[in-house]
Amino acid sequence: MTDAKPRQTKQRAAIVDALGRGGFRSAQDWHDVLRHDGAAIGLATVYRALQALAESGDVDAVVTDSGETLYRLCEAGEVHHHHLRCRACGAAEDVDIPTFEAWATSVAAQHGYSRIEHTVELTGVCHQCATEGA
Amino acid sequence: MTDAKPRQTKQRAAIVDALGRGGFRSAQDWHDVLRHDGAAIGLATVYRALQALAESGDVDAVVTDSGETLYRLCEAGEVHHHHLRCRACGAAEDVDIPTFEAWATSVAAQHGYSRIEHTVELTGVCHQCATEGA
DNA sequence: ATGTATAGTGATAATCGTTGTCAAATAGAG
């Protein structure tokens, strides 16, 4: 189990840098952002980096109803939490659910399940988008 | 808003019938099930029917991490609830989270969000699968 | 600093789930 640590490359740095501006975006959107910033970077590289970062816990990844995966930088060392995302503008707030983790584990145990994982996604329309239209 | 009601066809009936045996499965899996049952039905039809049923609330649809959509028959008139699914065998239990709905609404309100929707998915490994392997 | 093994990159092809297309089949009204 000698999982090699990733090398430090210009591309990785550029990606993390772009991620720094926040927000949930798809891999392809981040790629566009990087290109606009003048970075010469391949789409495949963005996918790979984002995946690696998600795996190492440095970014949050959520799957939308349409099957797209959205990524967002996750502050290092943060405790597990969930997101409240605006369906209109994509803004996202962090929220945490005090008793949820414990509840999930206990309910799962009652059903004989182990190795529990959970996904909690809240979406809505933020105040600004709500007052603007639709 | 004259949403035409769907016609009653053999295919729809066969699909609902197959759904009747329970379990979360992808559209393609349901299609396989139907073919094994001897039904001559097209894949596109299964997709369409499943989508329509999901929209009308007759089936639950969840999107997996890999972007696949899984469908399961949802008892009519049931109150909103969530699922605990086995990652190994696909079995699913219904669970409900007493205070979650209220909590979600209040947290969202605190952030100024409206028209809240939420997704809660619990996955684990059921007792049987846990003792058998992996 | 220089060489070298190796991991990273990126253009492109391949994959996979899903949706669109359109001629043929069929449910349901009259």
Added chain:
DNA sequence: CTCTATTTGACAACGATTATCACTATACAT
């Protein structure tokens, strides 16, 4: 039964993601 709008189904098209593979650049030893 007849007619017409829906539905069907084989297949093409699509979009997001992943695999391929020759090429490049990093990290480390010399």
